[in-house]
Amino acid sequence: MAKDIEISVVIPAYNEQENVELLYRKLKPVLDKLRKKHEIIIVDDGSTDKTFGVLKQLHGKDNSVKVIKFRRNFGQTAAFDAGFKQAAGNVIITMDADLQNDPEDIPKLLAKLDEGWDVVAGWRVNRKDSFSKRMFSIFANMFRMLLNDKLRIHDSGCSLKAYRKECLDDLDLYGEMHRFIPSLLAWKGFRIAEVAVKHNPRKFGKSKYNLTRLLKGFLDLLVVNFWMKYSARPIHLFGGFGVLSLVAGFIINVYMVWLKFWRGATLSNRPLLLLGVMLVLLGVVLLVFGILADIMVKVYYRSPRTAYSIEKKLE
Ligand code: UDP
Ligand code: MG
Numbered sequence: 448m449a450k451d452i453e454i455s456v457v458i459p460a461y462n463e464q465e466n467v468e469l470l471y472r473k474l475k476p477v478l479d480k481l482r483k484k485h486e487i488i489i490v491d492d493g494s495t496d497k498t499f500g501v502l503k504q505l506h507g508k509d510n511s512v513k514v515i516k517f518r519r520n521f522g523q524t525a526a527f528d529a530g531f532k533q534a535a536g537n538v539i540i541t542m543d544a545d546l547q548n549d550p551e552d553i554p555k556l557l558a559k560l561d562e563g564w565d566v567v568a569g570w571r572v573n574r575k576d577s578f579s580k581r582m583f584s585i586f587a588n589m590f591r592m593l594l595n596d597k598l599r600i601h602d603s604g605c606s607l608k609a610y611r612k613e614c615l616d617d618l619d620l621y622g623e624m625h626r627f628i629p630s631l632l633a634w635k636g637f638r639i640a641e642v643a644v645k646h647n648p649r650k651f652g653k654s655k656y657n658l659t660r661l662l663k664g665f666l667d668l669l670v671v672n673f674w675m676k677y678s679a680r681p682i683h684l685f686g687g688f689g690v691l692s693l694v695a696g697f698i699i700n701v702y703m704v705w706l707k708f709w710r711g712a713t714l715s716n717r718p719l720l721l722l723g724v725m726l727v728l729l730g731v732v733l734l735v736f737g738i739l740a741d742i743m744v745k746v747y748y749r750s751p752r753t754a755y756s757i758e759k760k761l762e
Contacts, residue, residue: 453483454557455536459526460502460544461492465651467501467544471512474550481554488513488530489544493520506761514761521755523655524625529757531615539610545652547575548607549645556609556642565614565637568600568629569607569644576646576654583661587668591630594672598633600641607644621754623664627671634675681744685737689730696726 456474460467467489478485491499491514502514515529527541538560542548552569559567574581584604591603604626614637618628629639677684700723706712714720 451484452486452535454478454481454485454538454540455530455534456485456487456540456542456553457527457530457534458487458489458542458544459492459523459530460489460494460498461520461523461526461655462494462496462498463544463652464494464497464501466546467498468505470544470546470550471505471509473546474553475509477550477553481557486511486513486535488515488533490514490526490530491516492523492526493517503761512761514759515757516759516761518756518758522623524620524623525755527625527628528620528753529755531618531620533760533762534612534615537612539612539615541606541608541610543606545649547647547649548605549647552607552642552644553609555644556607559640559642560609560611562640563638564640565611566629566632566639567609568603568639568641569605570600570602570641571605571646572643574602574646575648580654580656580661587626587661587665590665591627591668594668598630598639600629600639602641603627603629605644605646622667622670623660624667624671626664627668630671631675678744681740682737685733685740689733689737691730692726692733693730696723696728696730699723700727 456478458470463470471487474487478487489502489505489512491502499514499516502512502516505512506514513533515526515533517526517529530541531539538557540553540556542550548569556567556569574584576584584602588601588603591598606625608629610632614632614635618631620628624631633639673684699719703714703717703720703723706717707714
C-alpha cells in the first residue's frame with residue numbers, strides 16, 4: 448500500500464494544538480489538486496498540549512495522515528529524521544506546522560523539482576519573524592557561505608523544501624542541524640535550487656527558538672562543516688597540525704641543543720625551550736587524536752543509530 452505513494456509531506460509539530468488542524472485544512476486541498484497519491488506525516492515532537500489528540504482525530508478521519516509520537520521533545524531535527532525514515536514517497540516535502548509556511552507554494556516547488564533539480568528550497572523573501580531572528584539568520588547564512596562555497600542559496604533555514612527521496616537515504620541528522628541539510632546534500636553532489644515562497648507571521652502558539660537554541664544551531668554549522676571537510680579522514684586535519692607542531696618544536700629544540708653544547712649557554716632562562724618542548728608534546732597529542740578520530744569514524748560508519756525514541760505510530 449505504501450509503495451505507490453508519490454508525495455510525502457513531513458511536518459514536525461511541538462505544541463501546535465491550534466495550528467495542526469488549520470494546517471491540515473489548507474494543505475489537503477493543495478495535495479488533492481496535484482492528483483498524486485500522497486501521505487501527510489506529522490511528527491508530534493513530545494507536545495505537552497492537545498496536539499496529539501488533534502492529530503489522532505485527523506488520522507481517524509483521513510488515513511493519509513500518519514502520526515509519529517515522540518516520547519518527549521527531541522527537537523525539530525530529530526522529528527524530521529523520524530519523518531524521513533517513515534516517508535514512502537518519491538518526493539518528500541517538509542514544512543512547519545505553525546502555518547508560517549504556505550501549502551499553496553507546494554506546486555511551485557514541485558514544478559522546479561521537475562526541471563531536474565534534486566532539492567528545491569523555499570526562500571522566505573519577505574520574512575515575518577522578529578528583527579533579531581532575521582539578523583541572526585542573515586549572519587548565519589553569510590557565515591555558512593564563508594565556510595562552504597558549494598551551496599549558493601539565500602535561506603537554508605526555511606522549512607518548506609522539496610527533496611527527491613534518494614537525497615535523504617542514509618542522511619544522519621543530529622542536534623539542530625536540519626537547517627544545514629542542503630549544505631550536506633550539496634556536498635554529496637546533489638543539485639539544489641531555490642524558489643521564493645510566502646511567509647506568514649505566527650498566529651497561534653509560541654516560537655520554540657530562543658537564543659540558546661540558535662547558538663546550538665550555530666555550533667552545529669561548525670560541526671557540519673568540519674564533517675563535510677574531514678569526515679572521511681579526520682587525520683588530515685589533526686595530523687596536519689600535529690606534524691606542523693612537531694616540526695616547529697623539533698627545530699626549536701635542535702637550536703636549543705646547539706646553544707647548550709656548542710655555545711655553552713645556560714637554558715634555564717630560555718622560555719623558547721619551554722615552547723619547543725610544548726610544541727613537540729602538542730604535535731604528538733594531535734597526531735594521536737587524529738588517529739583516534741580516524742578509528743572512531745570507521746566505527747561510526749558501521750553502526751545504525753537514532754538519537755530519539757518513538758512512543759507510538761499511527762499509520
Ligand atoms: N518544532 C518541533 N520541535 C521543537 C521545536 C520546534 O517539532 O523542539 C516545530 C514547531 O512545532 C514548528 C517548527 O518546528 O512546526 C518550527 O518551529 P518554530 O515555529 O518554533 O520556529 P520559528 O518559526 O520560530 O523559527
Ligand atoms: Mg515558526
